[in-house]
Amino acid sequence: MTGGRPGALDGPAAAPEHPARPTTPAPADAAVPPSPADRPRPLHEPDPYSTPPYGGPGPWAPAPPVQHPVTTPAHGTPAHGTAPPAPAPAAPAPWQRYDPWSAAPLQQTGAAVETREQRRRRGRRVLVAGAAVIALVAGGIGGVVGAYLEREGGIGGGGVELPQAGAESHTRPKDSVAGIAASALPGVVTLHVRGSEGAGTGTGFVLDGKGHILTNNHVVEPAGTGGEISVTFSGGETARAKVIGRDSGYDLAVVKVSRVRGLKPLPLGNSENVQVGDPVVAIGAPFDLANTVTSGIISAKERPITAGGEKGDGSDVSYVNALQTDAPINPGNSGGPLVDSKARVIGINSAIRSADGGSESEGGQSGSIGLGFAIPINQGKRVAEELINTGRATHPVIGVTIDKRFTGDGARIARKSQNGGPAVTRGGPGAEAGLRPGDVITEVDGRRVHSGDELIVKVRAHRPGDRLELTLERGGDERTVTLVLGSASGD
Known part of the structure; x- marks a missing residue:
């Protein structure tokens, strides 16, 4: 150890790991605060660069380091031997809040001085970034609002959207x-x-x-x-x-x-x-x-x-x-x-x-x-x-003329045909079955007949050559005859 101030280390003073933060010197009679190793470790280690409130060291700030005389390269390097007495330290400048709009340069001991142009550039970047964030947020909000208005029918609910069934298959049973x-x-x-x-x-x-x-x-x-x-x-x-x-x-x-x-x-x-x-x-x-x-x-x-x-x-x-x-x-x-x-x-x-x-x-x-x-x-x-x-087309016939003036129940065979000839055609199906003028036909194949038109309808529902069973009344007696339908050409 060489001469010098008691407690000084040989050689140039070791630079602290982080630049020293200017502090206000404590009074001589003030108690020395405990070092960080002497107190409990907080949940989060304090940032040595964090700005304590109001410019002073915070309650968890580390003790000020021992001051050694340091000469900048512009003024030379101290010679070995007894160091000259250190001049009285100037009052450190208080920490100031950074104001991007301030014209004065940032005052901070041990830090580079920020120029006005740099502050302006930083301000522009902050402004542009903020505008971009605002635009993104506004766009998102606008999309949500637009979707809501479309769903709800516009401002004031002027539109109406009614519920409706979706598309279905056109196939039916x-x-x-x-x-x-x-x-x-x-x-x-x-x-x-x-x-x-x-x-x-x-x-x-x-x-x-x-x-x-x-x-x-x-x-x-x-x-x-x-x-x-x-x-x-x-x-x-x-x-x-x-x-x-x-x-x-x-x-x-x-x-x-x-x-x-x-x-x-x-x-x-x-x-x-x-x-x-x-x-x-x-x-x-x-x-x-x-x-x-x-x-x-x-x-x-x-x-x-x-x-x-x-x-x-x-x-x-x-x-x-x-x-x-x-x-x-x-x-x-x-x-x-x-x-x-x-x-x-x-x-x-x-x-x-x-x-x-x-x-x-x-x-x-x-x-x-x-x-x-x-x-x-x-x-x-x-x-x-x-x-x-x-x-x-051919029409099935029974070979008789029906009396259309008859009003009773059934179909009565006329006495004469419309041209004055016989009402029962000679050699026709009716003649061969034994039908006679005046007979009243009441059933065809067991189904009741109530008029002459109805008899014609029943007959024409069959084909020529079909066999029919007719029920008739003659002189108060009822009898049944069977005949084979003949054929006549239609118009």
Whole structure:
């Protein structure tokens, strides 16, 4: 150890690990605060550079280090030996809070002096960073507010958004009305007829892939012999059609389109299997509203009806042992299909009952009142086959003339025919079965007959060659006879 101030170390004073923080010298008589090793360690070691409040050392600040004379390189290095007496230390400058907007340089002993330009640059950086943060926060808040306003209908709740079911499959069960309609509609057509006898609209349905279409006779009748028939399919395609054959007695007709691809024939059911109460769907073009679908049930079977008769000579009267339905049928539905739950045709919609008890042709009110009638498909199939194969349909007959003036129960055979000849045709089915003028036929195959028209309906529901059992009254006695139906050509 060399000479010098007692307690001084040999050689240059060791520089502290961190720059010394200026402190206010404690009075000579003040107690020396304990060193950091003498006191409990706080939970977090104090930062030796942290600024204590109000510029003074904090309660946990370390004791001031021993001061040694230090000469900056500009003033030389102290020589070895006895150090000159240290000058009295100047009063250390108090710690100041950093003010980025202050024009005065930062006063801090042992630290580099920050210039005004550096403070300005730092201030700009702080300002730019703050603006960026504000922009990000504002953008996030704006997005949240925008989403809320969109959901709630805008400021003030002016818009309304109602709950709604999501998208669902368009597929429906095959036996539902929608499923039946989807299956049958492609085979249904709308007919527009124009000719010398007028114009009209009706419905028909495709029978086969050759272009044959079945409809009512009264639908195509206005075309006459030189008229025009236009067929419109469910998809909107149109084609010209020509009449293959028609029959007023059955009120059925077949027309044909040519060079049409993608035809969708409808499957034919069996009208003998139909029961009262069975669900049915009617498809047609009521009042020219194509592809109209209505539904209902079978209200009755074997309902004897007559329709037509506009000419007054009876030649255009049709006799139908009809299926009755409450499915709405209106003008324009004529000729359209009545289908069952498997989309099979069981009838051809042909007639309606009007509210005032008359038909539309008789001046009655048009429109459905839930009383519609369809030709059974078993009868329609037979007639359609004959019209396609020969151009004409055959009618089953019993070879007798019916007395239309009879008002009793049953069908009475007239005394003479309309032309004055015999009422029972010689050699006909009735004559061979033993029928006589004046006999009253009361049953056909065990089913009651109440009028002459009803007898004709029952007979025409069969084919020529079918065997019938008739119950009749003669002179107060009841007897039963059997006959084989004959055949007559229709118009």
